[in-house]
Structure formats: structure tokens, C-alpha cells
Amino acid sequence: MSSSTTDLWSGARPDVTEFTHRHIGPDDAELNDMLAAVEAESLDELMRQAVPAAILDDAPLGIGRPLTEGEMLARLRAIGGRNRVMTSLIGQGYHGTVMPPVIQRNLFENPSWYTAYTPYQPEISQGRLESLLNFQTLVADLTGLDVSNASLLDEGTAAAEAMALSQRVGPKGRIAFFVDANTHPQTIAVIRTRAEPLGWTVIVGDVADAQARSSDLFGALIQYPATDGDIRDHRPHIAALKAAGVVVTVAADPLALTLLTPPGELGADIAIGSMQRFGVPMGYGGPHAGYMAVRDAYKRSIPGRLVGLSVDRTGAPATRLALQTREQHIRRERATSNICTAQALLANIAAMYACWHGPEGLTAIARRIHRLTAVLAAGLEALGFFRENRHFFDTLTVGAGHRARAIHLAARERGLNFRVLSDGRIGISLDETTTPEVVQAIWSAFGGQPAVADAPDGLPADLERTSAFLTHPVFHEHRSETEMMRYLRALAQRDLGLDRAMIPLGSCTMKLNAAAELTPVSWPEWNALHPFAPEDQAEGYAVLAEQLKDWLCRITGYDAVSLQPNSGAAGEYAGLLAIRAFHRSRGDADRNVCLIPESAHGTNPASAQMAGMEVVPVRTGDKGEIDMADLSLKIAANRDRLAAIMVTYPSTYGVFEDTIVDVCAQVHAAGGQVYLDGANLNALVGVAKPGVFGADVSHFNLHKTFCIPHGGGGPGVGPIGVKAHLAPFLPEACGGQVAAAPLGSASILPISWAYIAMMGDAGLKKATQVAILSANYIAEKLAPHYPVLFRGATGRVAHEVIIDLRPLTKVTGVTNEDVAKRLIDFGFHAPTMSWPVAGTLMIEPTESENKAELDRFINAMIQIRHEIADIEAGRIAAADSPLRLAPHTTADLLGDWDRNYDRRTGCLPDGRDPRDKYWPPVGRVDNVYGDRNLVCSCPPMEAYAQAAE
Numbered sequence: 001m002s003s004s005t006t007d008l009w010s011g012a013r014p015d016v017t018e019f020t021h022r023h024i025g026p027d028d029a030e031l032n033d034m035l036a037a038v039e040a041e042s043l044d045e046l047m048r049q050a051v052p053a054a055i056l057d058d059a060p061l062g063i064g065r066p067l068t069e070g071e072m073l074a075r076l077r078a079i080g081g082r083n084r085v086m087t088s089l090i091g092q093g094y095h096g097t098v099m100p101p102v103i104q105r106n107l108f109e110n111p112s113w114y115t116a117y118t119p120y121q122p123e124i125s126q127g128r129l130e131s132l133l134n135f136q137t138l139v140a141d142l143t144g145l146d147v148s149n150a151s152l153l154d155e156g157t158a159a160a161e162a163m164a165l166s167q168r169v170g171p172k173g174r175i176a177f178f179v180d181a182n183t184h185p186q187t188i189a190v191i192r193t194r195a196e197p198l199g200w201t202v203i204v205g206d207v208a209d210a211q212a213r214s215s216d217l218f219g220a221l222i223q224y225p226a227t228d229g230d231i232r233d234h235r236p237h238i239a240a241l242k243a244a245g246v247v248v249t250v251a252a253d254p255l256a257l258t259l260l261t262p263p264g265e266l267g268a269d270i271a272i273g274s275m276q277r278f279g280v281p282m283g284y285g286g287p288h289a290g291y292m293a294v295r296d297a298y299k300r301s302i303p304g305r306l307v308g309l310s311v312d313r314t315g316a317p318a319t320r321l322a323l324q325t326r327e328q329h330i331r332r333e334r335a336t337s338n339i340c341t342a343q344a345l346l347a348n349i350a351a352m353y354a355c356w357h358g359p360e361g362l363t364a365i366a367r368r369i370h371r372l373t374a375v376l377a378a379g380l381e382a383l384g385f386f387r388e389n390r391h392f393f394d395t396l397t398v399g400a401g402h403r404a405r406a407i408h409l410a411a412r413e414r415g416l417n418f419r420v421l422s423d424g425r426i427g428i429s430l431d432e433t434t435t436p437e438v439v440q441a442i443w444s445a446f447g448g449q450p451a452v453a454d455a456p457d458g459l460p461a462d463l464e465r466t467s468a469f470l471t472h473p474v475f476h477e478h479r480s481e482t483e484m485m486r487y488l489r490a491l492a493q494r495d496l497g498l499d500r501a502m503i504p505l506g507s508c509t510m511k512l513n514a515a516a517e518l519t520p521v522s523w524p525e526w527n528a529l530h531p532f533a534p535e536d537q538a539e540g541y542a543v544l545a546e547q548l549k550d551w552l553c554r555i556t557g558y559d560a561v562s563l564q565p566n567s568g569a570a571g572e573y574a575g576l577l578a579i580r581a582f583h584r585s586r587g588d589a590d591r592n593v594c595l596i597p598e599s600a601h602g603t604n605p606a607s608a609q610m611a612g613m614e615v616v617p618v619r620t621g622d623k624g625e626i627d628m629a630d631l632s633l634k635i636a637a638n639r640d641r642l643a644a645i646m647v648t649y650p651s652t653y654g655v656f657e658d659t660i661v662d663v664c665a666q667v668h669a670a671g672g673q674v675y676l677d678g679a680n681l682n683a684l685v686g687v688a689k690p691g692v693f694g695a696d697v698s699h700f701n702l703h704k705t706f707c708i709p710h711g712g713g714g715p716g717v718g719p720i721g722v723k724a725h726l727a728p729f730l731p732e733a734c735g736g737q738v739a740a741a742p743l744g745s746a747s748i749l750p751i752s753w754a755y756i757a758m759m760g761d762a763g764l765k766k767a768t769q770v771a772i773l774s775a776n777y778i779a780e781k782l783a784p785h786y787p788v789l790f791r792g793a794t795g796r797v798a799h800e801v802i803i804d805l806r807p808l809t810k811v812t813g814v815t816n817e818d819v820a821k822r823l824i825d826f827g828f829h830a831p832t833m834s835w836p837v838a839g840t841l842m843i844e845p846t847e848s849e850n851k852a853e854l855d856r857f858i859n860a861m862i863q864i865r866h867e868i869a870d871i872e873a874g875r876i877a878a879a880d881s882p883l884r885l886a887p888h889t890t891a892d893l894l895g896d897w898d899r900n901y902d903r904r905t906g907c908l909p910d911g912r913d914p915r916d917k918y919w920p921p922v923g924r925v926d927n928v929y930g931d932r933n934l935v936c937s938c939p940p941m942e943a944y945a946q947a948a949e
Helices: 003-009 028-038 043-050 069-080 101-108 126-143 155-169 185-198 207-216 235-243 328-334 344-382 401-413 436-445 481-493 515-522 539-556 568-585 603-610 628-637 660-669 678-683 724-729 746-782 806-812 816-825 851-872 890-894 903-907 927-932 941-948
Strands: 176-180 201-205 217-224 247-252 270-274 290-294 307-311 317-321 395-399 425-429 560-562 593-597 614-618 642-648 673-677 697-699 720-722 801-804 840-843
Touching: 028 043, 028 746, 028 851, 043 746, 069 515, 069 539, 069 746, 101 344, 101 481, 126 247, 126 290, 126 307, 126 317, 126 344, 126 481, 155 176, 155 185, 155 217, 155 247, 155 270, 155 290, 176 185, 176 207, 185 201, 185 217, 185 568, 185 603, 201 207, 207 217, 207 235, 217 235, 235 247, 307 927, 344 395, 344 436, 344 481, 401 425, 401 436, 515 746, 539 560, 539 720, 539 746, 560 724, 568 603, 568 642, 568 673, 568 678, 568 697, 568 720, 568 724, 593 603, 593 628, 603 614, 603 642, 614 628, 628 660, 642 660, 660 673, 673 678, 678 697, 678 746, 720 724, 746 801, 746 851, 806 851, 816 840, 816 851, 890 903
Parallel strands: 176 201, 176 217, 217 247, 247 270, 593 614, 593 642, 642 673, 673 697
Antiparallel strands: 270 290, 307 317, 395 425, 560 720, 697 720, 801 840
């Protein structure tokens, strides 16, 4: 191209259209000021100081030039256009549904809901916690069981969690788990994957035959209705199994439970399933909220998050995460689960769907679906086709013999997908979106338009539901759109998300979730596909997945990627399974030792235990580094059994360790593999590649580094990247299914694709550089006021910084919790508390926050330090200080005031305009009270009145 031609187009893409300027908070002038503050001449120089020379790699990634928002949306629209959205009647746990527009606009597409973090700080999470309590009440009521958790990842992994729970609480010494053969096949696959490394035997057969094996079983699972649509009375089977000590799980369709006897009344101990059909799009497999409910006896063993009712310091009702050890990875290598991410955003959608429709509306939807299914069944029978399942709710299995292929083709011509079964059988599942015209199209595909005079119901009379459900007022008060809109607004108003302020959480990157990145998730070409639709209808997903995998390989230096794991913890598990399978393929079945530094994420030892590995801890030094001498000793002691080491890099302590290359080399020399936890990949993109400097496998938290929003505790996606020798052992390649859907939470992958496409090589690198600069800027500004606990060899931190409050606690009694709650008065979410070191705060600012917001946080921390100084000097007692009595609410502002400081100091400490202040809805929550008085579903209204009194 000639220079004149180049000049002709030189002004066609002004810099203002570049997304990088929208994503990265500080502008050039602010960056220069921040660089001056940390005494670095440039971003590149800072990288040379912070990142060890042995791993620094700033070569172009090969992503290409960044797309503008308009170009990206056009590109994704074109790729999505290669998906063919048909009416999928495949069933198998996935159904068409209608997300009410009031929920779509005010929750699903509302940053107040999708940018919030996991509600570990309950005072600023009361809105989403109330919604999750509604979710738990919904699940407990539908299943007829006592306690429900706050959502799992999908039905398949919920079933695997139920198996692990059954083994934990069931008869000791038994190693077999029974699964009814009429269970969704993807659920059976996930169960098999989970059981194999732990040495558990999975028996698949007719549940009627399970009693004969009951003395060997610790648990059993039954699908209800079955995957072929049949509805059987399993009460005798359940009673017989329980009499033999077997823990019984029922996998139930929640919409069917509005009409059918609930699992708890059938005698089940555990119920699991998916809430997808409660207003959540199929999304080619996810994300969806899995669910679990249990009998009261198992409430302290249930995995995942559990929302409970407590009180604040004034006695007013307040919700919180109860029994926080439900995050079972806290149990480390003793864990039976590594659950970390849940699906809170999708659970909230399902909860609001139930609030919107109420029990009458849900029952009406279910009855309409069943009526259409009964009409369909009668018409097919008139055409000479008979269903194999005697009873049904929404699913028919029809024998078509040699005509099955022609019927499938005729259905495709009419825009319909049926489920393809063996032996000429066809599965058809109706749903909320089904119309009479769809039923007529189905008949047409089968060869006619029958005259139907009578259509008997297919529900067994002795299994029809008689018990009430959703009796709490919350499921009856929001019928008009005005009321629902206001309810959603009221709950959002109680929360603090990224739409209000920086969330400076160490280890949990809370960067911008741009509107342009999220827009395609609402498009039907991405969210309306069934995960088991024919591949030729999902060409757009194939293109996007291959492009995203290629980009992730370029960014990390790995050779292959699996997108299936639907959380970071699931990615850890999948990566360790790949390592395990690799060793076994070489005849090294005895290699089962996993070395894990003591500073590791709690999910690491939990994942290793679940993968059948023995955890051997490695010491960490005073500066947070891996103790190389202890590492050498542990390698030598386990040389013949060494399977892997799990390391987090940059380290959990927020520094780039100089020894990482040596760590990898030593492990490899002993025959082990290196798992590098990708939680801190935000500090590596564009400056270092784990697949190049020695790691064999990593998971990538797309909900951290690659901008999928946290959604109040989920969704998350945790793809894994591997070197070539591990590629044959990825889930897709070896059949070791770790999620229910082949592509995991597919519908949110466009978010990360969009982020990478709009950042390009230069933008991705700059984002990392600015994240590291921001952390070092905070470290330098706070160092005169608080001890900075760890720094690298050159005095630099990575993308996060740990400040040590322990010396101040020793002198004054002020704890890191006091500081965390006081930050709420300044309008901030707290940094990560007491992890990885007790008594500390870990701060990660991200690249998306501008200098003004960083300075506002720094000034808040300095002012808090002055308040601590008042306690040191004896001017005020810790118990009487604004730190201990934080956070301050509007009730504090308006009520009687008898404190040793004035109202403005307590309620408006930074002098902000009261109109702009975030006011927490409750005071400090009493955690002990909530655990001692465990209430995990919506209490009757009089309980609120009693607590208020």
C-alpha cells in the first residue's frame, strides 16, 4: 500500500473509538503521576523491576489489532448468525423457557446485580442475600425437604456432590453408588468421572433391582420424572434402600414438582436438579443454577453456600452466609467438595421467576405444558405411534422403528429437534414456549394431522401433589410489573457492586464488565440453543470456541484448551484429572502425591483430594516464597510417587517469585507435572506465559482475568490450558466429563471473546501493566501508615498487596474486620480478610479503576489509620470507636446518639455529599447468632417483627 493511500485512511479510526481507553481507568496523565509516585520511568521499566527476567516475555501475542465496540458486535452478530436457533424438544434436563422482560431488564442486564461479588460481607449484600434466601425457600418448598443451599453449577455436578455427601454421611466402609439407568446420560457421565479417582464403584441399573445390592451401597440416585419421561412411584424402592442404610437422592424436575409428590414426601434424603427452566435460557448448556436440598440431619454437611437469617448488632433481622465452612474447600485435603463459584446470578433469576409467577402461576405453566403433552400423546397414538412411558409430565418416548430417521428429517424441515434415541425411539419434550402450532408441526413430522377427541392426563393419580408450597408472602406480593420492578430496585439498592465503587478484593479480580461485552449474551443466537442440538446448528459456537481457545493458547503459551469446566475449581479438578490420566497412560499409577505450598488457595488441596491424590504440604518462607529447601526434601521423599505440584503464580502473597523456573525444573526432573493455578493470570497476560516458563497445565478464571462478571457469587468459567502431552486427557478428548454440557457455560463465552477482541495485543499487555502499577501505587501510598507484608526481590508487589494489621491489633484490639466494616462507611467493599495470612487485608485494585478512585480508597485507609491512632493514644476505647461500631446506617444517623464521637464522623467520615453516599441497610451482622439459630429459608413475617422488637 502506498504512503498516499495510508494517509488517506489514517484518520478513519480515531483513538476515541478504541475500547482500551474505556476499559483501563487511568489516562496517560494519571499513569505518569502514578509512575512518578512509585519511582518508575515507564510501565515497561516497572515490569522489568516486578517480573523476573527469566520469565518476562513481552513478545506480541498474535491477537491482532483491537476491534472497536461496533466492530466487535458486528463480528459476534455474524458469528452468531451461523448458529441456527430451532425449536428444540430434546429435553434431557434442558427446556425452552421465558425470562420475564421485567427480570431481564432489571436483574439480568442490571450491573447492580451482575457486578456484585460473593456476599462474604453481608452488610453490603442484603439485597442479593434476600433473593438467594428466596431461592432456598423455593427449592426447599418444591422438594419437600428441610434445607437448600444457594445453588450449584448444574444438574450433573449437583448429582456428583450428592454422591460425595452420601458417602460422607452414609454407612462407613461401603464404596458403591447406585444410579438408576433411566437418569440423564450426562448426569451419569459426570458421576462416573467424580467416582473413579476416589475408588468408588458406580452401578447403573433398574432401581427395582437396587435392593439386592443395598448392602454394598452408600447411596443411590433416581431421576424423577425419568429421562425417558416416565413417572414411577419409587416410595417402596426408597423405603427398602433406606432400611438398608442407603442415602437416597432424587434428581427432580422442579417444574414437575408443582404437580407431583415432592421427593421429601417420597422419603428421599437429598434432592438435586437444575433450575434452568425457571426463566434461565438454555444457553447451549449454561450457566444455570443447580440445586440441592437435604433433610435437616445433613444441613451441616451440605456442600456449597448456605444463606441464613441472623441479626445485626441492634437485633434487627439480617441475612448472611451461614456456616461459612459450607465452602468446603476450607477443609482443604479433608474436603469432599471444592465448591467455590456457585451460580448466584442464575439462582436469583430463578427465584424472581418464582416471585413473579407465584405458586398459582407456576402450577398453571406446568398444567399447560402437561395438557399440551397429553394432546400430543393422543394425536401420536391416533397416527399409530405409541409412547413407551406409561405416565408422563412433559416428555414422551415414542417407538418409530425404521421410520425414525425420516421423522427426524421431517421435523428438522419444520424447525424442530427431537431427541435421538437408540432402536428407532424418539424423545419429545414440551416446555413453556410450546404452542398448539408446535404440537401440530410435530404431528405433521410424524405424517398427519389427527382428529383428537380425548386426551387423558398422564400424571399418576397416586403421585399428584397435595402439599402447599411457596406460601411465604414474598411469592405473592409482586404480581404487577410495577411491584416487581420496585422489588428488584429495592434489593439492588441494599447492595454494593462495581456500579457504585471499587471492589478491592485480593485474589478475586473485580475489573470492569463492559456493557458491550455483555450485550451478546441476551441475543437468542447465543442463549437459545439446546446443548445437545445437532452440531450443524451450532457452527457459530464452534467458530467462537476455536477462536477463544486459540487466543487463550497464544496468551498463556499452552498448546490446547478445554472450555468445559464451568468454574475455577472445576478447572483445577479437570487439570489434575488430566495429570492423573497422563501418568496412568505411562504405567505410573503409583504417582499420586501432589505437593502444595501452605499458602495455596483452599481449593487446591480440595481438588487434589477429589482427584485421588495425596496432599503433601510445602513450607513457605517469611516473605511468602516457596521454601526451596523444603521443596527439595519433599521431592526427594516422594520422587517415585510424585504426580504434581500445584503453585499459584504470582504467589498467593502477591509477589513474583524468582524461583518459579527452578520449581518447575525440579518437579519435572522427578517425573512430576506442574499445575499453575490461574487465579492470578491478571498479572501475567502479555508479560509472561506459564506454558513457556515451565507449567504443564493451568485453569483460567474467565470471571476474573477475562471479564465475565461475578454476578453476586457466580457465574464463573474455568477453562484449562495444557501442554501437548496432556491434550489427549482433556475432558472432550478422553470422555472424563466434568460438567453436564459439552461446552460448559457456553453462553457467557462471548463475553471473554469480546474482551480479548477489543483489547488486542497492546491492550491486553497494558491492562496487566496498569494492574501491577495500581497495586504498587497503593503499596507505596499506604506503606507509611501500614506495614506492607510481602514484596518481591526488587521491592515490588505484583497485582495485589497485603497490609498487615496484626501489630495494630496487638496494641489496640482493632481487627481487620473492624477496618473492613469501617470501609463500608466510606462506600467501599472490603479487601480480602485474613487470607492468605490471618489478621491481614489483601488488596487488588485492577486496571479498571482510575487514579481518583484509587486515591479515594487510599485516603479512606489513611483516615482509618488515624482513627486507630486515637485508640493507641487513649483518646477513645476500641469498643466505643467508630471502627468497632461500623458500619453506620441511616438508623444510626436518625436515632438517639450517645457515642463518644459525633454523627458526621461516624456516618459521613470522608465528607462526601450525603446524596452520593452508600448507606448499608443493616449494622454489623452477628455471625455467631446466625449459626446457633440456623434459619435457611424465608421465615414467617412474625419472626421479623419479633426480631425488630
